[in-house]
Amino acid sequence: MDDPAFQVIVLGPTGGPKEDAVTGLLVRSTSTSWSKSSVVAVDAGTLLAGIVRILDRTLTTDKEGRAVVNEGPFVGLQLPCKTSHANAAYIFREVIASVLITHPHLDHMSGLAINTPIVEASNGPKTVAGLPSAISAMKYHMFNDIIWPNLSDEDGGAGLITYQRLVEGGNPRFGRGESRGYVRACEGLVTKCLSVSHGRCKQRYDAESGRHHRIGSAVFPDQMVMSNARNLSIDQSDGAMYSPARSPHIGPGLGATPSKDTANWGVVESSAFFIRDDSTGKEIIIFGDIEPDSISLEPRNKRVWEIAAPKIVNGSLRAIFIECSYNDAIDDETLYGHLCPRHLIAELLVLASKVEEARPDHKQKGQRRRGRSSKRKRKDSDTADYAREQPVSPHSTRQVTTHLAKPRDNNGNVNDKFPTSGNRTSVSTQTPDGGKDDDNHGNENDDALMTDRPESRRSNAQKSRLVEIDGEPEDEIEHDGETGLSRQSVQWTDLETGPPPLAGFKVFIIHVKDTLIDGPHPSERILEELRAQSEEAGLGCEFHVPFQGEGILI
Numbered sequence: 300m301d302d303p304a305f306q307v308i309v310l311g312p313t314g315g316p317k318e319d320a321v322t323g324l325l326v327r328s329t330s331t332s333w334s335k336s337s338v339v340a341v342d343a344g345t346l347l348a349g350i351v352r353i354l355d356r357t358l359t360t361d362k363e364g365r366a367v368v369n370e371g372p373f374v375g376l377q378l379p380c381k382t383s384h385a386n387a388a389y390i391f392r393e394v395i396a397s398v399l400i401t402h403p404h405l406d407h408m409s410g411l412a413i414n415t416p417i418v419e420a421s422n423g424p425k426t427v428a429g430l431p432s433a434i435s436a437m438k439y440h441m442f443n444d445i446i447w448p449n450l451s452d453e454d455g456g457a458g459l460i461t462y463q464r465l466v467e468g469g470n471p472r473f474g475r476g477e478s479r480g481y482v483r484a485c486e487g488l489v490t491k492c493l494s495v496s497h498g499r500c501k502q503r504y505d506a507e508s509g510r511h512h513r514i515g516s517a518v519f520p521d522q523m524v525m526s527n528a529r530n531l532s533i534d535q536s537d538g539a540m541y542s543p544a545r546s547p548h549i550g551p552g553l554g555a556t557p558s559k560d561t562a563n564w565g566v567v568e569s570s571a572f573f574i575r576d577d578s579t580g581k582e583i584i585i586f587g588d589i590e591p592d593s594i595s596l597e598p599r600n601k602r603v604w605e606i607a608a609p610k611i612v613n614g615s616l617r618a619i620f621i622e623c624s625y626n627d628a629i630d631d632e633t634l635y636g637h638l639c640p641r642h643l644i645a646e647l648l649v650l651a652s653k654v655e656e657a658r659p660d661h662k663q664k665g666q667r668r669r670g671r672s673s674k675r676k677r678k679d680s681d682t683a684d685y686a687r688e689q690p691v692s693p694h695s696t697r698q699v700t701t702h703l704a705k706p707r708d709n710n711g712n713v714n715d716k717f718p719t720s721g722n723r724t725s726v727s728t729q730t731p732d733g734g735k736d737d738d739n740h741g742n743e744n745d746d747a748l749m750t751d752r753p754e755s756r757r758s759n760a761q762k763s764r765l766v767e768i769d770g771e772p773e774d775e776i777e778h779d780g781e782t783g784l785s786r787q788s789v790q791w792t793d794l795e796t797g798p799p800p801l802a803g804f805k806v807f808i809i810h811v812k813d814t815l816i817d818g819p820h821p822s823e824r825i826l827e828e829l830r831a832q833s834e835e836a837g838l839g840c841e842f843h844v845p846f847q848g849e850g851i852l853i
Contacts, residue, residue: 303329303852304581304617305574307807308372309845310349311342314406314588314624314637314810320847321345321406322810324585324620325395328487329852330578333376336396339485341572341585343398346410347417350390353848354383372850388417396485397426397463401587402497402569403436411460412441415450418459424452428463428484430492432568438462465492477615481575490574493603496595497569497588498636566597567636573606582610583853584619588810591642592649594631600646608653611804617853622810626824637810640828644836651800651838799839805853808844 311323321344331337340346357371358378366378366386376394378386391414400408411427418425427437442449442456449456469480469491481489569587576582584607592598610616624637638646655661808829811822822844829842845851 301579301581304576304579305329305583305853306372307583307620307845307851307853308353309809309847309849309851310353311345311410312809312811312845312847312849314622314812316815317813318409319345319348320813321409323349323410324809325350326488326574326583326585327485328576328578330576331487333394334486335393337486338390338395339488339490339574340395340398341574342401342407342587343411343414344406344409346398347387347391347414348410349847350387351383354386356848358383358386372848391417392419392422395425397428399484399490399492399572399585400427400429400433400437401572401585402567403429403433403441404588407587408437408441412447415459418450420458424458424461426463427460428465428482428490428492430467430494430568430570431464433570434462434464467492467494477580478575478577481573484574487577488574489577490572492570492572493599493606495569495571495586495589495599495603496597496636497567498590498634499564499596500567502563502565564596566595569636571603580615581853582616584616584621586619586621588622588624588636589638590634590636591638591646593642593645594634601649604646604650604653607650609657611650611654611801612657612659616804618805618807620807620809623808623825623829624810624812626821627828637812640825640832643806643829644832644838647801647806647833647838647840648836651836654800799837802839804840806840806842807851808842811844 306327306329308325310325311319311321313320313322315321322342323345324341325338326341327333327338353371353373354368357368357373359367359369360381361367364381366381368374368376368378373390376390379389380386398411400411415425427434429437438451438453441447442451442460450459452458452461463482465482466480470482471480473479474481474489478489481491484490569589571584571586571589574583574585584603589600592600607616607619621643622638623640623643625634625639627640629639634642806829808822808825811820811825814821826842826844833840833842
């Protein structure tokens with residue numbers, strides 16, 4: 300087992316409704332030893348308050364009255380002040396280099412707005428990075444001297460934050476080899492950002508421009524027309540930045556003719572950050588809010604999985620942090636751009652199929668299958684081409700012949716044949732009081748220093764995972780429009796001779812919506828459903844729900 304390359308500190312693991320635990324993560328490379336600018340924040344619904352909460356539980360003083368942290372996720376960090384509040388401000392100013400915003404919803408950026416005034420001139424402006432659509436929304440709808448003071452260094456603002464508009468898909472001018480396209484996030488870490496879809500919204504008609512504009516678009520002619528004096532820090536020389544091939548979210552339906560029902564709807568844009576450790580080449584992915592491709596107006600997740608799959612095969616991609624807001628009792632119509640277990644499993648099936656394709660021996664093993672399905676195969680290296688072939692309607696009408704699992708009803712009832720909870724796994728976590736946690740993470744070894752990869756439980760049903768459609772296997776994952784359940788049409792490696800496609804891969808579930816009612820936390824049922832359906836599908840991945848204040852070594 301390799302040494303951990305990342306430490307992820309969970310400041311806010313939920314999607315609300317409590318405002319003190321909404322989305323916010325800190326990430327650092329373990330090779331940097333808490334140096335200045337060695338941490339990057341990913342989303343900032345919870346930021347300074349989350350740091351204070353951890354320090355309140357773990358900070359002690361030595362004989363000279365100096366602050367010491369001997370336990371919890373900040374262990375080893377040298378702090379200059381005596382109190383938790385003062386040291387939290389120091390961490391925000393000095394240790395956190397930048398803030399990556401996946402999308403501009405309040406539960407992902409409210410902490411940033413409230414916390415920014417403590418930035419001092421001597422530290423320089425805090426970098427806030429995201430796709431142009433996210434930066435545009437923050438600039439014109441948050442830091443606009445109306446909702447909140449203009450604290451940016453644009454348009455005569457206070458200069459406490461500086462916007463970094465990221466090139467969607469990575470900037471090819473930066474990096475070499477496997478790091479090509481990545482830009483600096485903090486000391487020891489680089490990142491690149493891909494757009495994903497997060498539900499739909501009505502397009503707005505702007506009388507001045509005479510056009511409908513899609514909320515969340517990375518092209519903002521509406522702002523340019525209405526506010527010509529506002530200069531956007533965009534690299535205009537990179538013409539590919541807004542081309543359909545580079546930015547699949549540009550254009551109404553990616554060439555598809557909008558239906559009458561969808562013509563006035565636009566897609567809300569979110570993003571996924573690939574974060575790479577410079578020292579080891581290891582990576583993690585942190586997703587913002589995301590919806591399943593099967594019901595999206597603009598499916599974009601497949602492109603992320605295509606990039607991620609080879610990294611899983613070569614061992615560089617260790618984990619993803621992805622939302623699963625609701626359990627399977629929810630209908631597709633009320634997901635509002637989020638995931639539930641059945642849809643997350645369907646997305647992971649796509650990832651698993653891409654992992655199989657990326658394996659070195661896939662070409663030899665797949666000759667017979669490819670010959671049989673050559674008429675159906677298409678090149679999908681260009682996400683725009685893929686999207687053009689998909690129906691604009693959010694539902695698929697083809698019937699599913701094989702379901703992974705059946706969702707529960709509102710009372711939690713499930714079919715008797717529904718499989719039991721999946722593997723219990725061991726993950727290195729640091730609780731706010733410095734101890735190890737083993738509740739819903741499934742830790743079995745309190746002395747574990749990092750994640751291990753226990754053997755997956757293998758049922759007879761899992762030993763062969765070829766699902767045939769119309770008598771022969773297909774090359775795509777398809778979805779049932781009514782239930783969102785998926786069918787698997789790629790032949791996994793036989794479990795008698797090899798591991799499951801996602802064996803040992805770690806999936807950390809964030810953005811769980813708390814119901815604030817008596818009984819178990821919603822994450823418990825979500826975790827049970829995910830593990831059961833993953834076991835039924837034979838994926839082999841490990842699911843964990845981090846808690847607030849936890850430090851995770853990956």
